[in-house]
Amino acid sequence: WWPSKLNLDDKIDSLLITISHPAVFRSAANGMRIKEIRTDSVATTVWKHRYPIVPYLIGVAVGIYAEYEENIETPAGNIKVLNFAYPEDSASVRAETNALAPVYRLYDSLFGPYPFINERYGHLQCPMGGGMEHQTLTFAGLFNHHILSHELAHSWFGNKVTTGSWKDIWLNEGFATYATGLTYQYLFNGVYWEPWKRETIAAVCLQPGGSVYVDDTTEVSRIFDARLSYHKAALLLHMIRWIIGDTAFFDALRTYLGYPGLSYGFARTDDLISILEEISGKNLSGFMNQWFYGEGYPMYTLKWGMSAADTLRITLYQQTSHPSVSFFDIPVEIIARKAQKDTLITLYPSYNGQAFNIPIRFTPDSLLFDPRLRIISAGNQILGIENTGSVTPNIEIYPNPARSYTLVGGEAKTAAIAVYDNAGRLLWKQNRPLPAEISLDGWSRGVYFISIETPETTIKRKLIVQ
Known part of the structure; x- marks a missing residue:
């Protein structure tokens, strides 16, 4: 039995978690490990967390783990990172978490110091599809840059400042999604920035409607709709950044994260917008009516x-x-x-x-x-002026790179879609209405080529399967 108050208006001020389990296992939870007692048969571990936390960010795990530490140097100080991986996967997991070091420093420069620097951060491998931003200890089933940078960003957006309503989930997920986009702008020599923007725009435009504002919080699938609460929300931030300028935008984000009553507390959309308007001197009400409350594009x-x-x-x-x-x-x-x-x-x-x-x-x-x-x-x-009006239809493939599926979408109504391997062999061909989902179950990792034939033209795109 775990008593909790699940309203988004109150945080637990601290945690003290004691876990006893067979000695063959290791346990992990939020915060710092302050005590561990082991006998031949039983282990007891005590974890202490002294930052405000909402109940859904508490995480406890027990299993057979390989444990390792990292030390990340940032301008604000060193971040201790405690990681738990399956022994058979520890080498590959360690390679991914080690590669995350520049992201900690980037987020420090853009958003301010890591919010829980007096304790630690960490990752724990578990059987899930993506990741979950448990405070100071991200749980993840897949370890790659996209997931790890997204979950780390939640330390600022979602954990330090938490949405005060599921209607405003974009304050958590839109920011974390955009933060990942910023890693593609400022890291990797910027080569993934334009593809990230293009694919994110394409994902939003696969359907004609939908608002970032969540009007029905009774449907979990609507709250966490990837197209709206993640992708469109991230691009809303991208557009605000352009309208008010980089200096005002990032100054406003740091002010928002440190604002009394919001920092280590809760925020609503109006709180963020008032800070953006105050620092930029621009009125964003018309923009928000169209892009946040309104639907489409x-x-x-x-x-x-x-x-x-x-x-x-x-x-x-x-x-x-x-x-x-x-x-x-x-x-x-x-x-x-x-x-x-x-x-x-x-x-x-x-x-x-x-x-x-x-x-x-x-x-x-x-x-x-x-x-x-x-x-x-x-x-x-x-x-x-010389154009007769013949226009090549916009066709997009998303996600790309892809794992389990990819979508072919655009303004054409139907298309003949063919997929070829790197040697030019035809693997799959169908006439489908758009958007069309292509299942990648059983496909080997590698590069493929998709031919999309519409009544107006034939377009070829490269698809990477991971």
Whole structure:
């Protein structure tokens, strides 16, 4: 029997957990191990945690484990990391946790010191599909950068500051998802940043509706909807960052995490937004009404030509994927290109069909829409004055890399989908409505090629199966 108060308005101030078990096993729990007594047959371990904690973040495990420690140096001090892995997997688990060291330092620089630095952090291997951010001790069934960086980010977003309502679960999951994205921007020479943004946008746009705000908290699947509470929420943060600028955005996050009453407590969406507005000086109410409470995303058609020798004329049309929002008034970026020349243009549309006249020093031969992937959008079309209106449909594959399945989606209604191995052998072919799910059960790890044939065109994509 474990008595607990499960409301999201009160935290336990401390824990003292005593675990007795057969001596062949090891035990783990939150906080610091302050005592361990072993005999030939029985072991008793005492764990002490002296930070506020919500009941769902308490974790206890007993099993046959190989235990090892790591010491992570950060500007705020050293973080002790205590890990528990199955003996047969300890080498591979250790390689993944060792590789996480730059992420601790990145999060320290962006969000502030590790919140539980006076105690420790850790990982524990267990039979589950992903990970769970038990405070100071992440439980994980899979050990890879994506999962470990996500769960570590919860130490700041979810554990130090916890959502005060399941309606605002994005304050936990959206931040942890975006934090993983930030590792792809600032680490690995940035090579995974654009693919992460592109695949996350594609995942959100697989369906036309859905809000980040959770209006029905009686359905667990809706609270933890990956497309909305994780991916769309992460991109909402990405768009806010662009609108208010990096300095204001990260200053606001550090203020939010250290704000009296929120730090080691609970927060609601309004708490975060008021801090973002105060530090940036920008009003975000319209943005939140459209992107947080509203559903869907914009779909743009851009028509362009030269209205004079030195003037580029762009007319921007917008459709929305869901009737809850009639127009998303968010800035958009365009790159105008010709040979070795290009220029970045930012437009601030306020209504559908708005025309812009932009001074330019050259006559472009092409335009690129949202080149830095700032906003959630799909099905975008660029029509030059000479264009007859033939447009290649946007097709995306997500997730990629993939493990158990991948989705082929886009604005085309149906497609003939064929999968080839690295030697060019046809492995799978079907005509399917989009989005189409492809099961990867039984597929070997490696590189595959997917051909997607629609009535308008044939598109080829590379798929990595992990």
